[in-house]
Amino acid sequence: MDNVLSILRQKNFVTKKKFGQNFITDTNLLDAIVVDSGIEEGDTVVEIGPGAGTLTRAIASKAAEVFAFEIDESLSPVLGETLRGFDNVKVIYRDIMKVKPDELKDIVKKPFKVVANLPYYITSPVLFYFLENDFPLISLSVMVQKEVALRMIAAHNTPDYGVLSLAVQSRARAEITRHVSRKMFFPEPNVDSAVVKLSIHEGIKNRKTFDKLVRAAFSCRRKTLVNNLMQSMGLSREGAEELLTKAGLDLKIRGEALSKEQFLHLADLIEK
Numbered sequence: 271m272d273n274v275l276s277i278l279r280q281k282n283f284v285t286k287k288k289f290g291q292n293f294i295t296d297t298n299l300l301d302a303i304v305v306d307s308g309i310e311e312g313d314t315v316v317e318i319g320p321g322a323g324t325l326t327r328a329i330a331s332k333a334a335e336v337f338a339f340e341i342d343e344s345l346s347p348v349l350g351e352t353l354r355g356f357d358n359v360k361v362i363y364r365d366i367m368k369v370k371p372d373e374l375k376d377i378v379k380k381p382f383k384v385v386a387n388l389p390y391y392i393t394s395p396v397l398f399y400f401l402e403n404d405f406p407l408i409s410l411s412v413m414v415q416k417e418v419a420l421r422m423i424a425a426h427n428t429p430d431y432g433v434l435s436l437a438v439q440s441r442a443r444a445e446i447t448r449h450v451s452r453k454m455f456f457p458e459p460n461v462d463s464a465v466v467k468l469s470i471h472e473g474i475k476n477r478k479t480f481d482k483l484v485r486a487a488f489s490c491r492r493k494t495l496v497n498n499l500m501q502s503m504g505l506s507r508e509g510a511e512e513l514l515t516k517a518g519l520d521l522k523i524r525g526e527a528l529s530k531e532q533f534l535h536l537a538d539l540i541e542k
């Protein structure tokens with residue numbers, strides 16, 4: 271199997287920074303990502319950004335079918351070559367952020383797993399797209415820059431804890447399965463990466479209120495929760511203070527000090 275550099279050379283493909291094209295050069299890493307993601311025979315997989323198709327090939331060797339969304343249509347000659355003979359792969363040349371959730375469900379039709387080496391410039395929007403829409407999602411295994419991985423798994427009372435941590439942890443069990451050096455990519459980015467696996471669990475109650483509350487709590491990180499609730503959720507001072515008192519929370523507490531469970535409890539109280 272040709273490695274990614276010779277594939278790109280053969281097709282005279284020049285990588286594009288604007289699309290976050292940092293391709294994996296290490297073949298062992300490709301297989302390791304597939305192992306980490308727990309892909310099994312019979313699985314349906316959605317991949318974001320197949321690039322030169324080397325990770326896609328590794329996924330398709332294991333899964334039943336792969337839907338790969340690629341924004342850059344000029345990769346078509348490259349993908350035509352690398353994916354020749356892989357009849358279980360469908361490449362869709364679309365910006366994933368412009369694919370409406372219902373459209374994606376119609377295309378894929380089955381419960382699915384996401385596997386991707388995500389482009390850095392849209393990591394968070396892609397994560398929120400999959401987490402906040404009602405997809406029949408089983409798991410999501412993504413290569414992201416290390417800082418984002420740390421935010422995804424962060425605990426409360428740490429600087430990395432925020433909206434992304436709670437969006438992830440309220441929907442999934444999250445673990446970093448692998449740390450990856452920047453040297454494993456071409457071109458080499460100026461950050462290291464990590465693979466994070468999210469195993470989606472049962473939904474929580476009061477999802478909308480929870481999400482709104484979390485965004486409000488972190489809208490201004492240095493402000494107290496009371497002030498953020500007043501400013502971003504339109505509560506009066508008395509209303510916000512009454513809510514925190516009912517929840518047994520200090521009136522001077524900041525959002526970053528609240529655990530996921532405390533946010534869930536608050537969302538419950540707001541609903542009541």
Ligand code: SAM
Binds near residue numbers: 291318367388390
């Ligand atoms: N999967 C390949 C690999 O691991 O070597 C390439 C990963 S590269 C980090 C990200 C890929 O996502 C690129 O192929 C890029 O063109 C594609 N991409 C960037 N933005 C996209 C978007 N909005 N929708 C779909 N694909 C996108």
